[in-house]
Amino acid sequence: MSRLVDLISVCKSKNAGPGMITIDIFAPNTEVYDKIKDSDIISKEVISDSYNIEQDSIVGIYELPEVHAFKFTIKRPIFAGDIEDRDMYGSQQHLPILRHKIEE
Amino acid sequence: MPHTILSPVAILGYGINKDSLKRAGEVNEIDAIGVDAGSVDAGPHYLGSGKSFVDLNNMRRDLKLLLEFREEVGAPLLVGTAGTAGSKEHVNMVEKLLREISKEQSLNFNYSKIYSDIDKDVVVEGLQSGRLDTNEGREPDVSDIERSSNIVAQIGPKPYIEALSQGADVVLGGRSVDIAPFCATPMMNDIDEGLAMHLAKLLECASKPTNIKSGVDCLVGHLYDDYFEVEPPNQEIKCTTETVAAHTLHEKADPHFIYMPSGTTDISNAEFEQVTEERVRVSGAKYSENESPTLMIEGSASNGFRTIVPAGTNDSIVIDQLDDLYSRIENAVEKNVDENSDSYTINFRTYGKNHVSLYNSENLPNTDEPPEIGIILDVVGERQEIANSVASFARTRLLHQDFDRKNMGANVALPYSPSDIEVGEVFNFSVYNLLTGIADSEIAKVTAPQPTLSTAAMEGAE
Numbered sequence: 001m002s003r004l005v006d007l008i009s010v011c012k013s014k015n016a017g018p019g020m021i022t023i024d025i026f027a028p029n030t031e032v033y034d035k036i037k038d039s040d041i042i043s044k045e046v047i048s049d050s051y052n053i054e055q056d057s058i059v060g061i062y063e064l065p066e067v068h069a070f071k072f073t074i075k076r077p078i079f080a081g082d083i084e085d086r087d088m089y090g091s092q093q094h095l096p097i098l099r100h101k102i103e104e
Numbered sequence: 105m106p107h108t109i110l111s112p113v114a115i116l117g118y119g120i121n122k123d124s125l126k127r128a129g130e131v132n133e134i135d136a137i138g139v140d141a142g143s144v145d146a147g148p149h150y151l152g153s154g155k156s157f158v159d160l161n162n163m164r165r166d167l168k169l170l171l172e173f174r175e176e177v178g179a180p181l182l183v184g185t186a187g188t189a190g191s192k193e194h195v196n197m198v199e200k201l202l203r204e205i206s207k208e209q210s211l212n213f214n215y216s217k218i219y220s221d222i223d224k225d226v227v228v229e230g231l232q233s234g235r236l237d238t239n240e241g242r243e244p245d246v247s248d249i250e251r252s253s254n255i256v257a258q259i260g261p262k263p264y265i266e267a268l269s270q271g272a273d274v275v276l277g278g279r280s281v282d283i284a285p286f287c288a289t290p291m292m293n294d295i296d297e298g299l300a301m302h303l304a305k306l307l308e309c310a311s312k313p314t315n316i317k318s319g320v321d322c323l324v325g326h327l328y329d330d331y332f333e334v335e336p337p338n339q340e341i342k343c344t345t346e347t348v349a350a351h352t353l354h355e356k357a358d359p360h361f362i363y364m365p366s367g368t369t370d371i372s373n374a375e376f377e378q379v380t381e382e383r384v385r386v387s388g389a390k391y392s393e394n395e396s397p398t399l400m401i402e403g404s405a406s407n408g409f410r411t412i413v414p415a416g417t418n419d420s421i422v423i424d425q426l427d428d429l430y431s432r433i434e435n436a437v438e439k440n441v442d443e444n445s446d447s448y449t450i451n452f453r454t455y456g457k458n459h460v461s462l463y464n465s466e467n468l469p470n471t472d473e474p475p476e477i478g479i480i481l482d483v484v485g486e487r488q489e490i491a492n493s494v495a496s497f498a499r500t501r502l503l504h505q506d507f508d509r510k511n512m513g514a515n516v517a518l519p520y521s522p523s524d525i526e527v528g529e530v531f532n533f534s535v536y537n538l539l540t541g542i543a544d545s546e547i548a549k550v551t552a553p554q555p556t557l558s559t560a561a562m563e564g565a566e
Contacts, residue, residue, distance in 0.1 A: 012353075012354075014354075014355055015145060015355070016355055016356055016357040017144070017241070017357070017400075017536065018144060018147075018148075018533055018536055019241050019242070019536060020357055021462070022353075022355070022356065022357055024353045026350070050465055050466075050467050051463040051465055052463055052464045052465050052466065053463065059357055060357060060358055062358070062359050062360075064353070064359060066349055067346060067349045067350045067353075069350065069353060071353050071359055073357040073358070076462060077462055077463065078462055079242065079532070079533060079536075080147055080148075080533070081147040081148035081149070081531065081532050081533055082407075082532050082533075083407065083408070083449060083451070083484050083530070083532070084451060085147075086453065086459055086460055086462065087460060087462060088145070088146065088147045089145050089146075090462075092460050092461070093461065093462055093463065095461065095465070095467065095468055095469075096461070096463055096465035096467045096468065097467075099467040099468070099469070100467055
């Protein structure tokens with residue numbers, strides 16, 4: 001069993017405005033893209049489970065086959081710049097999904 | 105003849121590549137130079153305090169290059185979100201730099217400023233009439249709006265068009281949507297808005313949609329009737345259909361739409377064609393007018409004063425009992441520090457125990473037995489003195505508080521003397537919401553173009 005991170009080429013975790021995190025996941029080719037798509041990892045259930053959030057905190061999930069990519073956007077539980085914030089740019093929030101296991 | 109726009113770098117002050125800039129001028133007939141000078145990514149501090157997150161020396165260096173280049177090629181220069189946060193204070197800060205550079209280099213041209221600060225009354229009225237959308241942002245009340253030190257609206261290209269129409273050679277724009285400085289001249293020239301907005305989205309981060317995926321170099325766009333093309337002037341890098349298509353995901357919640365106050369462009373059916381090894385042709389963007397104009401409103405307000413104490417330990421006996429140690433320290437602060445406990449907050453940031461994640465996820469690595477942890481004792485107080493007093497006392501207990509321990513020297517290792525670091529005033533976003541029913545042209549203040557070098561100035565009679 002691998003983790004999603006072992007299959008992908010690049011990813012990006014970033015704020016989409018200070019209230020949301022947007023995560024982009026790029027597969028190296030169509031084959032891997034299809035495998036990820038078929039595994040249903042980029043879905044409401046898995047995202048809410050991995051991030052430990054309510055499904056209504058998921059703002060959007062997108063499949064972009066033309067660029068072998070997936071995107072999903074979720075609300076930040078702490079607004080960027082608030083006193084307890086620990087990631088101003090939102091650039092280190094990719095682990096929960098990337099460490100998710102995927103069947104080979 | 106295409107309409108050609110140059111974007112020299114992702115953020116003014118990040119370091120323009122002089123050679124690429126030079127080549128851009130040599131191989132193209134440039135119609136406009138656009139540059140994004142700011143971002144909200146760096147947090148609320150800059151909007152709130154009036155400061156810049158780009159060092160002014162770095163900003164000056166890039167601005168000087170652009171003003172000299174502008175003079176050579178004769179195209180207008182449009183700067184969006186000047187001073188990195190785009191309030192009136194920020195725009196005026198860049199104006200000062202601009203005037204200094206112009207005087208030093210004897211550059212005479214006309215410039216306009218655009219202030220995009222929005223009156224608090226207008227935002228309050230929007231809130232009270234239900235036109236302030238809270239779906240993706242904050243839920244401000246009237247007091248949040250009132251306590252903001254700066255509130256701005258993200259303006260679109262229309263105020264830039266107004267400034268250019270009045271004869272400005274350089275426009276210093278306040279807070280704007282990132283695409284505004286890049287789609288103003290196309291829209292002035294009746295170019296399809298959809299193509300203009302899509303190209304502007306690619307240009308705003310300069311060379312990011314190339315194989316280097318970083319905005320440190322230049323990017324040039326050429327607009328035609330039914331398509332546009334992008335290419336970096338630096339011959340060592342290139343645009344590919346993949347890098348250009350992938351860029352549309354960048355920093356956007358939704359990959360299919362690009363927004364400005366008066367309209368929206370749908371790029372879900374965009375098509376990409378590799379025309380040379382370095383150049384990509386793009387078509388297929390579809391523009392539609394918004395039913396009601398919509399402005400993103402950003403406000404920042406003071407949220408206290410911060411003092412921090414960085415520390416660390418590799419003692420497993422300490423690491424295993426951190427929660428206990430922290431609560432003993434907090435109790436001691438309450439008993440011994442003469443400040444109202446409502447006037448400060450204490451946070452212990454424990455790096456090595458999944459502090460970085462905003463989410464309480466089970467997929468994060470196991471942190472049961474880290475060999476070493478970093479601690480930041482983080483105090484925010486109503487006044488700097490309160491933060492300092494609380495942090496100072498808490499630090500003595502971080503070092504010497506007893507608990508079930510074996511090492512009696514001190515509980516943590518401090519890297520610095522002085523150990524307590526005054527961070528200063530902290531801000532937070534008091535407002536971050538969409539306001540409908542008001543156009544950017546209604547709130548933007550465009551100043552009449554003025555020359556950089558007047559006779560009085562040249563004679564030193566300032």
